Amino acid sequence: MANPITLTSGMRKNLFSLQKTQNMLETTQTRLATGQRVQKAVDDPVNYFTALEHTQRADDLAVRKDEMAESIQLIASANDGVEAITSLIASAKSLAQSALSATDTASLNTLENQYMQVLCQIDLLAEDSGYKGVNLLDGTLVTHTVKFDEKGDSSLTMTGFDASSTGATLSLISIATDAWVGTGGMADLETINSAITNLDNATTSLRSEAQKLSTNLSTITIRQDFTNNMINTLKDGAGNLTNADMNEEGANMLMLQTRQSLGTTSLSLASQAAQSVLRLF
Template structure:
């Protein structure tokens, strides 16, 4: 190349074209990249300053992503608290429903439903996690949001533990005791005997007639209701010996027999028949006959046996009488229902009556003659008949009682009110915690917006240092293209001077 000689004009135009090409390349690069500073060689001060600004913006972008995940974690916890609050309000409604009824069975059902709701509260708390972090699961789940590059600006959100409702630092809601039932039995037994009182004329006596008018009795005789035949055993508890006097009537004898628990004496005015019905063996005995009476003897003998069939009439037991009202009550005195005993009421009718109620079952054992009563809650079967459920001539003062192994946590009004107080406290705690989470969430979201704007400011500042003015660079490119064309034309003119030499040949 050194051996080639160019004229000064050609060389000058060539240099101009080369310079223009370099300028065009530079402008085209700016237009292509959009930047006027692409490397430290372009402008070291602007390049490194812009790099610092861009790097900080990128760091804040990473923090912004982390803040977004913090927001999502807090939203998951907030949704959990919202659902837990609804469940606690539902539990409170159950407690109020229990308070509005006196039925132990219904209260026991509400207590069970209450416990189910507490289990759901714990499950919701455990399910309120986001990417392994759960603000409702207590220790080890505290959440930290970092707002600047050196972590000197941050917010720590403390976790609470609702995964166990019994924790005093959480909801402090205890599981209620659930009712555990019990059982009891009622012995159904009985027998009857009759004796007809007539006078020497063969006429039947009435209740107002003197008992001494009976053909088998006389003044001075002593009548006793005994526990064994032929004068054995003892006088039935509750009764006394009747010494027949001048004014002793048939009704006096009936009244004395009826003093025995589990024994019923009825006198039929039409037939003059005394019927003795008893749960246990009893014997009406003339124990002290005078010279004009027969030797001591049993006037009536009642042999009582256990019932062996559900079709047997209750009337054949000393515990029942026509018109008796049997009442079934729970431990709160809440009446489940009542049954009036009639002439045709059977054991089966009584069993059906008992087991007709929720949580209560009854069965009759034909071998033992017992009605077994099972109940989810404490229960009492009682009668307005003082002889009801009497055994061994001892009265049953409070009926047949089924004592539950355990009453429900809603058994009493006091217990329900205590539970409602705990629920109110839990609701207050939940609302306060929701408010705290809401404040933290708002803080993080505000810092998110701030970080976005700061990133934009940093990126804008970096852009002002490095971004090209495309309008200006476009105009520069157009000018350079024009210059290039002019330089090419000028080079052509300069070359023509050398080309004239060829015309000599």
């Protein structure tokens, strides 16, 4: 059986120091390459799992932020519908006001028909104001809930309304044929003025609903900004727990390379005593 190679005490100490320096050098190189000083739980269990919790919460909030963005588009589509319906109501009012000064049956019937066509367009527009299958104006009184936090405990629920011409919000009465024609073919001022009053009331009601939409939009936008800031805070917190200081790691690299070089030189010097024995032969 061959005798084992026995190192001197000085050589063993230098070799152990070189091995330790090499391990530290590899760790530093990995940190410089990845930018992280904590990559696995074994590196630092407390910081690793705390950072993981921050990252997971940030990911959950990012999903909520996307949901808020979609809800903002839903409100925007409803608001577009409200603005367009408001313009149609103004157009209908203009027709009714023109009818007040009409002096013949033909003109009155033409204006009345145009008025009814505008009311039909209001109905169609209300039906077309949905977003991704959700419509806050179609009269189904749909509810839409926006969740703000990762657990869904913080939320905002919006309820739609009926924006059709004869719905509860606008309450515009569908008039019968020749309803604007009075005695002697002249304008029926009472009926026409009643229609104008209803149009004014419809505009007021629509503005009230628009204000609700605006308030909801403002709330969601504020929460969206808050969520975005919270996500950045959580990511920064996770980074502070796991990221490496590149300046420090760069300095460590230079120091370890120097130590490695000195260790190699020291090991060479320690081996000279053993080498001197060969000179005896």
